[in-house]
Amino acid sequence: MIPKGLEKQFNILDFSLSSLWRRKLKNLGIMLVFALVIFLLASFQMLTGALSNSADAVLEYTPEITIQKMSAGRQEAIPLAYKDKLRSIYGIRSVIPRIWGYYFDESSLANFTVMALEFDSMPSGNKLNLTLSHGHFPKITESGTVVIGRSVQAILGLGNRHVFSLFKPDLTLKSFKMVGLFTQETDLLTNDLIVMNLTDARDLFAIPKSMVTDLCVYVANPTEIETIAKKIAALFPDTRVLTKTQIQKTYQVVFSWRSGFASICLLTALIAFAILAWDKASGLSPEERREIGILKILGWETADILAIRFWESTLVSVLAFIIGCTTAYIHVAFFDASLLKPVMIGWSVIQPPFKLLPSVTVADLMLIFSFSVMPYLGATVIPAWRCSTVPPDSVIR
């Protein structure tokens, strides 16, 4: 047995659904556009949230302090002599020089990241071979050998070959032998990497023996990272000192609502709702006003008419919200966020596969809900209330 109050609401719901169905083209159109805007917002939020979560999880082991030399506002090579000067700072466990940079392949227009350092000195350096699908990391004695990412192998068209050449700054060729290939699991980090020995990287980029690209510093007590970073900055005023916290914070910020693309998405959504709200708030159509007048003459109360409008708006907006969020998840999880990916990777030739878990948090859903459903409810119920309080005979006349 259904309670009387609930039965009344069911009847009102039935009436609202019939009313929606009478104007099905208009209502389905509104719902579709509504779902599309929510889909766009939710896709952006789920994709960027997934990337932020991945970064947060894996960049926990990034170098504790990174020192870069600056000159005229740009980063340049740092003298190796700085490493010796760092000995004066108490609490530093190890300083690892690193050479890295970009190699532009003119035939494929791809940008590769070349990385070189003493792997054995790094934390987990002895486990690095686990990141390879086959092969091993170059030993110090193995000159001219590299480990490459999967996209590098594909773009260079290596196939079964292991030897390839890269141009040095003087346009002479330097040959490399691939001795290892990164596994698919690390694509999100190593897709464009070419990893080699320090000597080979020096030769490839023509970097003098006394210089490196940056210095990775590891400290004995992790709680002292900030203090030691300040000491390093004071010791070398011409450097930029980045701590692990700053690096980890980057990915919480770079995909924010303040980026250009996100602002456009958000502004589009807001403008769409503003137009919708303005249209609704400017008054009901004569047909809708007549319907309200007839209902009032038939004995319906203002509260009942408001309940109908409330049910109609709730059904359209909540269904659009559910459909928009569901399709956004499918878009990110199953289709690699294919609509957002072209904007996100731009002109990059290397296209990483996005194996990401769409980030669905209550906070994000509430944010999208309050940006979409709430304004729509307000925009439809308020004019109905204004109309239902006027005398019915003036409405239907």
Added chain:
Amino acid sequence: MRPSHILLIIILVLFFVDGSLFIHSQRLKEELRSDEEIQKIAVAGLGLTDLCVATEARYTRHPAVSDPMAPFMDHPGALEHFPTGSFWAVTPNRNSR
């Protein structure tokens, strides 16, 4: 059939679809967790600072070790022209040189 019954069927279908997606997300989470262990070794062993998402510009390939001015450094009066520049916000390392 009452219209509310049709609505109930639609809600049940959506509930079923979302339930299946929830199960999918739980499986994917487990799968990615094992991947993360290998990724952590790569990060620690190579001292990586960034995700390999966009490779067109150095400030979107390595935003963590680039500074906010990087997009405008190519020449005096340079305008930022890479498409990814519109997707990625400025790095937080503003206090650093």
